[in-house]
Amino acid sequence: MNEKEIAVTDVSRYIVLAIYDIADNKRRQNMVKCLSRYAVRVQKSCFEGILTTKQCSQMEKYASRIINDSEDSLRIYRLRDHTKVKSWGRGHIETEDVVIF
Amino acid sequence: MNEKEIAVTDVSRYIVLAIYDIADNKRRQNMVKCLSRYAVRVQKSCFEGILTTKQCSQMEKYASRIINDSEDSLRIYRLRDHTKVKSWGRGHIETEDVVIF
Numbered sequence: 382m383n384e385k386e387i388a389v390t391d392v393s394r395y396i397v398l399a400i401y402d403i404a405d406n407k408r409r410q411n412m413v414k415c416l417s418r419y420a421v422r423v424q425k426s427c428f429e430g431i432l433t434t435k436q437c438s439q440m441e442k443y444a445s446r447i448i449n450d451s452e453d454s455l456r457i458y459r460l461r462d463h464t465k466v467k468s469w470g471r472g473h474i475e476t477e478d479v480v481i482f
Numbered sequence: 483m484n485e486k487e488i489a490v491t492d493v494s495r496y497i498v499l500a501i502y503d504i505a506d507n508k509r510r511q512n513m514v515k516c517l518s519r520y521a522v523r524v525q526k527s528c529f530e531g532i533l534t535t536k537q538c539s540q541m542e543k544y545a546s547r548i549i550n551d552s553e554d555s556l557r558i559y560r561l562r563d564h565t566k567v568k569s570w571g572r573g574h575i576e577t578e579d580v581v582i583f
Contacts, residue, residue, distance in 0.1 A: 382546065398499075398559070400501060400525055400528050401525070402525045402526045402527075402572070423555075423557065424501055424502070424503045424527075424555050424557060425503045425527075426503075426525075426526075426527065427501050427528075427557070441568060445483065445570045448570055448571045449571065450570065450571045450572070451571070451572065452571070452572065453570075453571045453572060454524075454525050454569065454570070454571045454572040455569065455570045455571055456524065456525065456528070456567055456568070456569045457567065457568045457569075458499070458561070458565055458566070458567045459565065459566040459567075460559070460561065460562075460565055461561075461562040461563075461564060461565055462562075463562060464559055464560065464561055464562055464565070465559070465560040466557055466558065466559045466560075467542060467557070467558045468555065468556065468557045468558075469546045469549055469551065469554075469555070469556045470549045470550065470551045470552070470553070470554045470555045470556055471503070471551070471552065471553065471554060471555040
């Protein structure tokens with residue numbers, strides 16, 4: 382088990398968590414491409430990133446255009462500092478370091 | 483698009499987000515059963531719940547036993563009050579209300 386507390390020293394940024402359920406393969410690939418420009422993949426359909434307000438709004442704009450409202454689901458969380466996360470099993474280790482500042 | 487700010491007035495509780503990647507069908511069903519005892523499903527592999535420390539530790543204990551460390555991934559976030567979440571597309575509407583107090 383790996384435990385960490387997410388904290389960002391640069392006050393103009395915060396941790397963003399994007400999770401999605403997308404049925405269609407093409408749309409799902411587009412979502413991965415889109416989110417990969419802003420965040421790091423921590424699970425198959427989950428990305429974590431450290432973004433400014435502008436970057437986050439941009440990511441939201443592009444990502445929300447990709448989904449089909451009746452078939453897909455996209456949730457973007459703006460986490461607050463000192464959010465705790467525990468992970469078990471296959472973790473994307475490089476993201477663990479990237480997230481902590 | 484739906485936007486909400488998660489806040490819990492009962493100070494002994496907090497919002498927990500559990501997300502998982504599980505390859506094996508049987509294990510995945512067991513995870514759904516396990517997490518459903520504590521939280522509400524907001525996406526295929528994502529649950530949100532409002533839990534006490536004891537409930538959260540219990541959920542972590544049982545959920546982490548289900549996964550295969552080399553094949554699966556489980557992440558449990560303890561969100562802090564006023565975490566913002568935006569959702570697009572298919573949302574589990576009943577969970578939206580449940581989360582806000």
